[in-house]
Amino acid sequence: MNTTDMAMGLFRVCLVVVTAIINHPLLFPRENATVPENEEEIIRKMQEHQEKLQMEQLRLEEEVSRLVAEKEALRQIEDEDQQQQLEAHTTWDLWSTLCMILFLIIEVWRQDHQDGTFPDCLGADEDELSGPGGAPLRGLPLPNRATLDHFYEHCIRSATGDATRTREFVEGFVDDLLEALRSICNRNTDMEMEDFIGVGSMYENWQVERPLLCHLFVPFVPPEPYSFHPEFWCSRLSMPLERQGYGQIKVTLADGDSLGCICGKTKFGEDMLCLLHGRNRGAWPRSGGSNEMEDLLCSRESSYLDAMQVMKWFQTALTKAWHRISHKYEFDLAFGELDTPGSLKIKFRSGKFMPFVLTPVIQCNDSDLYFTSQLPKEPCRGAPASNTDWLLSFAVYERQFLRMTAKALPEGACHLSCLQIASFLLSKQSRLTGPSGLSDYHLKTALLHLLLSRQAADWKTSQLDVRLQELFCFLERSLLEKKLHHFFVGNHKVPEAMGLPEVVRRAEPLNLFRSFVLQRTLYRHTVDSFYEMLKNAPTLISEYSLHVPSDRASPPPKAVAL
Incomplete structure (x- = not known):
């Protein structure tokens, strides 16, 4: 019961009491009653009493009206407060949503549609480059040129002095190994191995890590009448981000017809393998078929x-070839x-070892691009989406570009020295804080961009300290x-004399750091490790200049015998 109902109930009780008093027989006798002598006095008192009751009624009505008005006012205030809170909450949610959408639009635009060349710190103010704790990059100075020269001569050049002998030994052995592999294959029905191609830092003359590692590409082609048709990711209308930089290789007949099998027309050797079918020589699987496919080189139910x-x-073929020689x-x-x-x-009886890598690759048409089956080592580059995705390698073009550029540079140019020192510092930092998203390939990519931007005279030997500082500046801006950007993909500044396929030149630039946008933990670790490397660089270079380690070789990893 509310206040209004209580007031009305009290008013009614008072009326009943007054009515009862007025009509009481003692006050108004009806039969044979004698009128009191003081009748006028009684009437006067009754009138006064009636007036008092009317006054009380008016007061009660005013009180009830006041209470009702107060209650209505309180309810209106509460309703207004609730409405304001609801409007404020709705407005905040709307602004939060709009801000989030705006942030995502800006991030996508910055990553995908921002035009212009690769971030260039060549003409930028060094004060704008923030280092650890907000300090500028130049606040972490590298040693002077004399210290750098001494460090390079005693810790890098001497460590790679036997690179030529290592290459000659490995190449002679690989020649014998591949010849043995060809001898056990039927040239009419099995894969055909071509001559190897040396790639990587060992053949570009800037490898620092010990033991020295030769990396060799071994192109292979299918037997007749099959042929390989590479498909670039950039030649398609749409491609998921994780598959950029990859491609697929379709197996067709040499005349371009759809994929078929010739195992019923050609007699295979005992150890030979049909490109499409396993040892059971079953038919190409149809929907609902029960044939098993073993040892296929093509993907199951696919021509890729x-x-x-x-x-x-390839591993099986190498094992057979080694047992032969x-x-x-x-x-x-x-x-x-x-x-x-x-x-x-190679494991010598003295306990020493010599590693090398033979990677089976497929040449892309008549270019120097190669699809490689080797999985990427960089943490920031994800694994291929499927087994039919092959990583596109520009290693041969990179080697050719460095050779072509070196011809125009001054004698004793410092470009490879910068790359070697940066690679040395990165390897030491990786041993201290673990591997990060920054790799030697990123260092080389940054150097290639600088070589294309700088004049030849800027790479004199006397400019080693300046160019090294510039290389780190470039990497910092790229990380931030x-x-x-990949040096070759979509880079119109690359000389046409390189012979790069037009489909690659016209492609959208490929961002090697794109995965950092989603992998926040890896990005934070990479940035921290990079700045820690810069911080440790002066002390590390000075220490290694004075105390050159006697044994630079890392402990041999566990091996699986053939």
Whole structure:
């Protein structure tokens, strides 16, 4: 019951009481009653009493009206407060949503549609480059040129002095190994191996890490009448981000007809393998078929080449080839890393070892591009989406560009010295804080961009300290912007004399740091590790200049015997 009802109930009780009093027989006798002598006095008192009751009624009505008005006012205030809170909450949610959408639009635009060349710190003010704790990059100075020269001569040049002998030994052995592999294959029905191609830092003359590692590409082609047709990711209308930089290899007949099988027309050797079918020589699987496919090089129910199957086939072929010639050598051969198909290691009886990598690759038409089955080592580059995705390698073009550029540079140019020192510092930092998203390939990519932007005279030997500082400046800007474009893909500044395929030149630039946008933990660790490397660089270079370690070789990894 509310206040209004209580007031009305009290008013009614008072009326009943007054009515009862007025009509009481003692006050108004009806029969044979004698009128009191003081009748006028009684009437006067009754009138006064009636007036008092009317006054009380008016007061009660005013009180009830006041209470009702107060209650209505309180209810209106509460309703207004609730409405204001609801409007404020709705407005905040709306602004939060709009801000989030705006932030995502800006981020997508910055990553995908921002035009212009690769972040260039060549003409930027060094004060704008923030280092650890907000300090500018130039606040972490590298040692002077004399210290850098001494460090390079005693810690880098001396460590790579036997690179030529290492290459000659490995190349001679690989020639013999591939010749043995060809001898056990039927040239009419099995894969055909071509001559190897040296790639990577060992053949670009800037490798620093010990032991020295030769990386060799081994192109292979299918037997007749099959042929390989590479498909670039950039030649398609749409491609998921994780598959950019990859491609697929379609297996067709040489005349361009759809994929078929010739195992019914050609007699295979006992150890030979049909490109499409396993040892059961079953028919190409149809929907609902029960035929099993074993040891296929093509993906199941697909005409695209399977990278994992090629890895297994290549390792098996290498094992057979080694067993054929092992009696000629006084050392053992073992597989090094199981996730790399051709990671091999020569083990001498003295306990020393010599690693090298043979990677099966497929040439892209008549260019120097190669599809490789080797999985990427960089944490910031994800694994391929499927087994039919092959990583596109520009290693041969990179080697050719460095050779072509070196011809125009002054004698004793410092470009490779900068790359070697940066690679040395990165390897030492990785041992201290673990691997990060920054790799030697990113260092080389940054150097290639600088070589294309700088004049030849800027790479004199006397400019080593300036160019090294500039290289780190370039990497810092790239990390802060999360953008490092691939040197060849979509780069119109690359000389046409390189012979790069037009489909690659016209492609959208490929950002090697794109994964940092989503992998925040990896990005934070990479940035912290980079600044820690810059901070430790002066002390590290000075220490290694005075105390050159006697044993630079890292402990040999576990090997799997062939």
